[in-house]
Amino acid sequence: xxxxxxxxxxxxxxxxxxxxxxxxxxxxxxxxxxxxxxxxxxxxxxxxxxxxxxxxxxxxxxxxxxxxxxxxxxxxxxxxxxxxxxxxxxxxxxxxxxxxxxxxxxxxxxxxxxxxxxxxxxxxxxxxxxxxxxxxxxxxxxxxxxxxxxxxxxxxxxxxxxxxxxxxxxxxxxxxxxxxxxxxxxxxxxxx
Numbered sequence: 001x002x003x004x005x006x007x008x009x010x011x012x013x014x015x016x017x018x019x020x021x022x023x024x025x026x027x028x029x030x031x032x033x034x035x036x037x038x039x040x041x042x043x044x045x046x047x048x049x050x051x052x053x054x055x056x057x058x059x060x061x062x063x064x065x066x067x068x069x070x071x072x073x074x075x076x077x078x079x080x081x082x083x084x085x086x087x088x089x090x091x092x093x094x095x096x097x098x099x100x101x102x103x104x105x106x107x108x109x110x111x112x113x114x115x116x117x118x119x120x121x122x123x124x125x126x127x128x129x130x131x132x133x134x135x136x137x138x139x140x141x142x143x144x145x146x147x148x149x150x151x152x153x154x155x156x157x158x159x160x161x162x163x164x165x166x167x168x169x170x171x172x173x174x175x176x177x178x179x180x181x182x183x184x185x186x187x188x189x190x191x192x
Contacts, residue, residue: 043092
């Protein structure tokens with residue numbers, strides 16, 4: 001019987017990919033960009049982070065909570081998401097031509113870098129040690145399905161902001177290639 005779980009990347013690979021995607025987008029944001037490009041990049045970042053946080057809270061954290069050895073990192077993850085959402089709300093209300101817009105993007109980036117470091121050095125390795133490969137793949141399949149539900153209503157907005165924010169940028173090519181390589185790697189690993 002064919003199973004999507006065998007084709008899906010593991011949840012830990014998906015989380016790492018999300019982290020990489022948002023970091024590439026952060027690095028495209030500079031003070032000297034036009035307000036329309038800043039707004040597009042900020043919206044891309046905000047949407048990606050909101051979707052990612054929802055996926056972690058609904059799927060990854062519940063699976064890890066009973067198995068986590070480092071309670072400190074686990075316990076502060078959702079409050080960090082809440083703080084991120086607070087900054088995102090203010091960022092969306094702020095004019096992209098304002099210096100405050102830049103400050104908020106950089107504050108958000110600092111918060112995300114710290115959060116990503118904790119997840120990638122503590123939670124993800126722990127998940128890979130404590131959850132079996134089948135469970136990691138099953139959680140990855142669930143995350144993929146839920147991501148499609150969350151992205152669907154925003155697909156047009158996400159695509160437009162990506163094109164506007166990354167136009168003329170080699171980072172757009174890098175993100176596109178990374179997506180293709182990630183999918184191919186996940187498929188190859190599952191087929192083996």
